[in-house]
Amino acid sequence: MSNQAEAGYVVSHGRSKAFYERFERKSELQHQTHFCPGCGHGTVHKMLAQAIDELGIQDRTIMIGPVGCGVFTYYYFDVGNVQAAHGRAPAVATAMKRSRPESIVISYQGDGDLSAIGSAEILHAANRGEHISVIFVNNAIYSMTGGQFAPTTLLGQKSTTTPLGRSAKAEGYPLHISELLATLQAPVYIERVGLGDNKQVAQAARAVRRAVENQVRGLGFSLVEILSPCPTIWKMTPVESQHWVRDVMEKTFPLGVFCDRTREAQAQTAPAAAPPLERIPEILGVVGAAEPEFSATQARTAEVDLEVRIAGFGGQGVLLLGEVLAEAGLDAGLEVSWLPSYGPEMRSGTSNCHVRLSSAPIDSPLVSAPNMLIxxxxxxxxxxxxxVRPGGWIIYNGDEFPPECMRKDVHVLAHPFTHLADELGDARACNMTMLGALLEIAGAVPQASIDAALHRLVRNPRWVELDERALERGRAVCRESMVEEVTR
Amino acid sequence: MTNTEKKDRGLLRIDTDECKGCGLCIEACPPKVIGLSERLNHYGYRTAVYAGHGCTGCGICFMVCPEPGAITVLRAVLPPSRQTSGLPHHDAEGASPCASN
Structure with missing residues (x-):
């Protein structure tokens, strides 16, 4: 169109400034989106961009992109962008808003993302009244993956996974997210709008703007659910799918405002940002306690490379044993790793952990060939x-070492450590007696570090005292058995 | 457009490279002044075309269009005053260019 024809006219509706000039994603036609012709996402994107423009918040807006067709928000919106794992946009938005309270955080999700895998995240974000704006694009199906049924799929609606249509008996009823969230006390604004005709589109644009504006005003959690056409997966023309939103979808998902507390809501600032990292030790009360009281160089002079596997049944203190060892190593200035591995049972299941103590940096926390097995x-x-590696040690809790486990290339210390602990006052101290034996053999960690680790990890003074005695008893047993071995 | 015609309140600019021919604007346009092109664009889409006159500048086509900049809607500027206007014909016609504002 010639400039002459446009003389005397000014642009009233044009490309939003909140969009990038060019969309990097495409090699050609970089001013076009990736959306199919007639896709509701494109329309919603424009509404959002317009709201961002009008509210003048582009330089402090953070968009949280979903998984699904809406994933590429970061290619289109010239704002801060984070793309969240499937369903987790409200959780990421929560973190963003709390750590950057001055920003305007918009969580953008589809129905497969928000109402299925992300149903917990949205429920709790809404219930906490997070100061975020949620744009929920509902097209009643998983579109990006080819049209599987979603929680929002209408009864009777066909999908690749409900080829005969959704039945309430087999798949349950369409999930009404807006109504569900409106039962909560915290949200300030929840509205369902549609893209079914001109009137609905205009209302949708107003709702999107309101949801963002509520956040600018500091009012709290806002959500707009938008019934949105998906011509490709619905197998309709764009115009047919628009009508389907209005004539069919709306019957299951009635439009309207389900919650509006914007009048009575007090403008508040978002919850205080988390304290800086440096203050965490002080808050946890571990300042000072972490200070080593001995010379770390002492431990460093000796080459240390302990690869320990500790195994037992749940409840024997396997993990704590490993933790004390690792913590002591840390205290001694060594490189350490501690990797627990246990089943879902809290008691009586098997449990084991990998511990590495080394004077050199540790490449992997996995201990597949230990030089110490407890x-x-x-x-x-x-x-x-x-x-167990040849030349390594096996410390075994039992009266008799099973002969078939006997190997010629490893050292064995077999002792009924449980009885030992029992004699000391509590069979549960067995783990510390075995740790004592290990420390006696390894000799890599100064006693002061072990004491410090014990004091840090065991809170009950009675247990600290018992564990100290258990450690010492374990050491003694180890020394005695070595003398036996030499004299034999 | 000639000076003797009544000047439209609105005007459309359509980017035929960006348009994917979904037809939502055609459906949405109240005065029905948008059609589909006979020619295919670079991508193989028939694109929206403005009839050339009759636009009211309401902006509904822009709202329903899923593409960021496929449609641009322009509105006629109200002359600052009849005396200083360089477009006497429009005044004579008694048009109210910004009625939709």
Whole structure:
């Protein structure tokens, strides 16, 4: 169109400034979106961009992109962008808003993302009344993946996974997210709008703007659900799908405002930002306690490379044993790693952990070939016996070392450590007796570091005292058995 | 457009490279002044075309269009005053260019 024809006219509706000039994603036609012709996402994107323009918040807006067709928000919106894992946009938005309270955080999600895998995130973000704006684009189906049924799929609606149509009996009823969230006390504004005709589109644009404006005013959680056409997956023309929103979808998902507390809501600032990292030790009360009281260089002079596997049944203190060892190593200025590995059972399941203490940086926390195995019961011994490196040690809790587990190339210290702990006052101190034996053999960690670690990890003074005695008793047993070995 | 014609309140600019021919604007346009092109664009889409006159500048086509800049809607500027206007014909016609504002 010639400039002459446009003389005397000014642009009243044009490309929003909140969009990038060019969309990097495409090699050609970089001013076009990736959306299919007639896609509701494009329309919603424009409404959002317009709201951002009008409210003058482009330089402090953060968009949280979803998984789904809406994923590319970062290609289109010239604002801060974070793309969240499937369903987690409200959780990411929460973190963004709390750590940057001055920003305007918009969480953008589709129905497969928000109402299925992300149903917990949106529920709790809404219930906490996070100061975010949520744009929920509902097209009643998983579109990006080819049209599987979603929680929002209408009864009778066909999808690739409900080829005969959704039935209430088999798949349940369409999930009404807006109504559901409106039962909560915290949200200030929840509205469902549609893209079914001109009137609906105009209302949708107003609702989107309101949801963002509420946040600018500091009012709290706002959500706009937008019934949106998906011509491609619905297998309709764009115009047909628009009509389907109005004539069919709306019957299941009635439009309207489900919650509006914007009048009575007090403008508040978002919850205080988290304290800076440097203050965490002070808040946790671990300042000072972490100060090593001995010379770290002492430990460093000796080459240390301990690869320890500790195994037993849940409740034997396997993980704590490893933790004390790792913590002591840390205290001694060594490189350490501690990797627990346990089943879902809190008690009586098997449990084991990997601990590494080294004077050199640790490449992997996995200990597949330990040079120290602490087997707190027989099954653990049988499981890990063969993995011990030649020249390594097996410390076994039992009266008799099973002959078939005997190897010529490893050292064995077998002792009924449980009885030992029992004699000291509590069988549960067995883990510390075995740690004592290990420390006696390894000799890599100064006693002061062990004491410090024990004090840090065991809060009950009675237990600290018992554990100290258990450690010492374990050391003694180890020394005695070595003397035996030499004199034999 | 000639000076003797009544000047429209609105005007459309359509980017035929960006338009994907979904037809939502054609459906939405109240005075029905948008059609679909016979020619295919670079991508193989028939695109929206403005009839050339009759636009009211309401902006509804822009609102429903899913593409960021496929449609631009322009509105006629109200002359600052009849005396200083360089477009006497429009005044003579008694048009109210900004009625939709």
């Amino acid at each position: 087997a707190m019961n027989e099954p653990s011994l049988r499981k890990f016996d063969a993995s």
